[in-house]
Amino acid sequence: MNPRxxxxxxxxxxxxxxxxxxRPPRSSLGAFDYELLLLQRSPRSGFLPGAHVFPGGLxxxxxxxxxxxxLLPPPPHCGLGLVRPPPPGSSRAPLFATDRQSLGSPLPAEVAFRICAIRETFEExxxxxxxxxxxxxxGGGPARALPAERLPELGAWRRRVQHDASCFPRLCRHLGCxxxxWALREWSNWLTPAGGAGRGGRRYDTAFYVCCVERRPARAAHDGREVTGAQVWLSPAEAVERFKSQEIWLAPPQFYELCRLGNFSSLxxxxxxxxxRALEGCERWMPVILTASDGYxxxxxxxELYPEDPDHTGEKKITLSTDKKIEDLxxxxxxxxxxxIKNTHxxxxxxxxxxxxKHKNPVVLNSNNSDFNSRL
Structure with a gap:
């Protein structure tokens, strides 16, 4: 971890x-042969209460x-491929570039953040x-989740890991796994904007990974704590359609990534x-909020409106606003x-x-402005 x-x-x-x-498509994006797991956060959560999110956590x-x-191949890379140097004028995201050994950590960030994502998916x-x-x-094909016959023994272990993350390596040792x-592909890195902090000023520097599995796992019980009983498997197009019909609520980063996945109809x-693409690395993005007269x-x-020197810390209390309407901008x-963002949905x-x-831009999903979209 990074105490700095x-x-x-x-x-x-x-x-x-x-x-x-x-399945028959519900949107203009057409049919997909895969689904994504979305979990609904508890309404009591201090960050994004009630939102449908990808599994993950601290x-x-x-x-x-x-x-x-x-339990893993030898460091420093533990069998992972080396991420190439970033393009000229860019730098590796600090989340990955921080020298973890100097902080007393035996594993590099590329390994630890993947372990975190896998552990949180198990917990949630x-x-x-x-x-x-x-x-x-x-092989290089889609991964496989733990076989269904091994699931019954995991209930007690899951509760232990939820209570104490140090039980996770012990679980893996117990299972001999x-x-x-290696099935997780580096995808993106999002920072919570200064104006989007949760309760108590919580902001997050989050690594996003993609993992493809051959089929939906046999069982995925909810944890009853951070997420509720509502969890769904939806294609990118279905998730966006349900969001727009107000069946679910998505935060902007999740909406953006679902639109980016709209480029791929096949698993x-x-x-x-x-x-x-994963070994190219990824960008670090912190959204900056601009408030207009009819939305933001x-x-x-x-x-072109992104500040040259954005207020990363939030200490400057810089706000961007205009009396213009979004359409005019x-x-x-x-x-x-x-x-x-015109409103919540x-x-x-x-x-x-x-x-x-070497990434993909999102597929534009805004039927209300099709004339403008056709020019992008």
């Missing part, structure tokens, strides 16, 4: 995509535990992504792209990387900049 952080708490989240029969000291050295959804022995699993860190296609925008790096502009992503790190 003052403004964010480090976290990891998992976009878990499971193979599923293609990094724990146990995710850097020296016990993992006995009862799904354990693991491979026999020390890994990695052979390793967390399948094999997503697995291939995420596997090949979350500006992202590359947008859109007509006046030409370089976009923004999430436009009316979000749209506008991107016409070149994606970095």
């Amino acid at each position: 952080l003052r403004h964010w708490r480090e976290a990891a989240t998992l976009l878990l995509a499971a193979g599923a029969p293609a 990094l724990e000291a146990a995710d850097f535990s020296a016990e993992w050295l006995e 959804a009862g799904i354990l992504l693991a491979v026999p022995g020390r890994g990695p699993a052979p 390793a967390p399948d860190i 094999q296609e997503l697995n291939k792209f995420s596997s090949e 925008m979350q500006l992202l790096p590359g947008d 859109m007509k006046e502009g030409s370089i976009f990387h923004r999430i436009v 009316d979000l749209a992503v506008y991107v016409n900049i070149q994606a970095k790190y």
Whole structure:
């Protein structure tokens, strides 16, 4: 863990995509042969109460535990591929670039954050992504969750891990397995904006990973604490449709990533792209909020309105606002990387900049402004 952080708490989240029969499309994006796991946060949660989110949570000291050295291939990379140097003018996100050894951690961030995402998915959804022995699993296809016949013995272990994260390496030792860190592909890095902090000023520096599994795991019981009993498996298009029909609520980063996954209708296609792209690294994004007269925008790096020196800490108390309407701001502009928010369930992503790190821009999902969208 990084005790030098003052403004964010480090976290990891998992976009878990499971193979599923293609169903008739509910949107213009067409049919998908996979679904994503979304969990509903408790209305009592201090951050994003009631929202549907990807499984994930805070990094724990146990995710850097020296016990993992006995369960994984040797460090420093534990069988993971090396991320290439960032493009000229860019730098590796501090979340990954921080020298963890100088902080007394035996594992690099690339390993610990994957362990965090796998542990949190087990705690919140009862799904354990693991491979026999020390890994990695052979082959480059979608991963497999723990077989259903092993699930009955995990109930008590899950409660132990929820209570004490240091029980997670002990569980893996008991099962003779390793967390399948090699199936997780680095995808993105989001910072909570200064104006979007939760209760008590909580802000997060979160690593997003993608993991493709062959089929939906046999069982995924809810934890009854941070998430409620409501959990759903939806294709990217279905999730966006349910959001717009107010059946579920999504925070802007989750909405953005679902739109980005709209580029891939096939699980094999997503697995291939995420596997090949992951070693490029990813960008670090902190949205900056611009309030308009009839809504607001979350500006992202590359947008023509994004500040040259954004208020990362929140200590400057800088606010961006205008008396103009969102429609006027859109007509006046030409370089976009923004999430436009009219109300809680009316979000749209506008991107016409070149994606970095060999990534994909989101698919524009805003039927209310089709004329404008056709020009992007």
